[in-house]
Amino acid sequence: MASTKRQRPPTLTGKEEVVLRLLVSGGPQYGLQLVSSSDGHLKRGTIYVTLGRMQEKGYVESEADPSAADDLVLPRRIYRPSGYGLQVLKAWAQMRQTLKWEVAR
């Protein structure tokens, strides 16, 4: 799925950038952890939609918590940045830096 998306120039919304930065700095995290560590930048009601979309775009990967072994309780999902997501974040930061430099000149 990510390969078809890569044909277009990737975009990164503000929330997606915050999520990627948090995942890079804090390591793999659950959705709830991301909300609590974002200092109010991420809301609980929208984080799962944001993470789902990022997963569709190929920016993050997720896996079910292996410690959950109960059929009644759903396993929590741990998110980590994908290689593609890291590349996009890096390119996005570089582009922003370049544009800032151009505007300043």
Place this chain on the structure above:
Amino acid sequence: MSGTIDPQPVPGSRLRVLAENLFDRATFERYIAPAIADLQFECGAEGPSVGVRHPLRKRCQAYWAVMRTMAFCLVGRGSSGATHGILVRAGAIFVLLTTAMLWLSFSDRGVFDRVSPAEGLLLLGLLLPSAAAVTLPLTVLACGSLRSIWRPRGDRASRCPADVARSIVGLSVIAAAINLILVNFLVPVANQSYREQIYNHLSASSTWVSVPKGDNERTFSELREDARNLVWTVDDRTRARLALHQRFAIPAAAIVFGLLTFSVGWRLYRRSRPMLMAPGIFGAAFIAYFFAWQGGRYLALSLRVPAWLGAWAPNILIAAFALLVLHRTVVQLADDPAAGDQMPGDGQSGAGAARS
């Protein structure tokens, strides 16, 4: 202390079942399941002491997050075929009805050119309750032909239409309940405002003129008083009684259409007939309903039949047809239980397919 302790229900388990039915598998796994998993973690699925550590506020927040995620998915993407189909049909009927009502009402009185955009929007807003009241039963009728409702999921046991029946009954009852509130409380007020807006547009008077209420604009209590008013003529009392019964007959149409939807859909499913036949049958049913409505009204107002019969005749007609179809299907099922265990379009194997 040797007695067994009843297991506590897992938090969010009902929400999980609801979401699994509403959304397709991929959407559930990707968007909803992580939200419910965090809810279950936070609300103490792992031990009774957790409830103490997590007060009610936190629990509400957790549930709210899941509900918001589900709302996002429902509007934006990934609802199951049936839910998506029902929403699309409801939206299409609603837009068509509203547009038709607005056009008819303007073209009839020649005020189209004299209405400013702001006034047009106001009039449109006043038409919405009426359009919604008609949309709800029609949506129940239109959703019967959805393939995704009748597509069997999972093992053969799930081919029993009990789950389909539950969905359609649920949809019908919800539509009828909302319609009851709309028709009895919101529509009369909106209709009266609409009439006054139009009238004052056309009148030469510089002051606001209030317009006498018609049958559709009277409140329930006003209609009941009119129906009992002995000073009025028999014609007027009958008209009030008819309007009074119609206040309940219109919402009940949602339930009757639900019955028709289930019986016709099940018959087509059992006999392996293409589900494309359903829209034609439902279209014919709607036309029959409309003519029965007009006929019943005419007969009641001309005092040939009682007012209650005039109002309920369309529902009785459609319900009788639906029960007849249901009876025939059940009788055939009892005679030949294996017949039609095949979905329409699944191929030509199976006794039902061979017979059809």
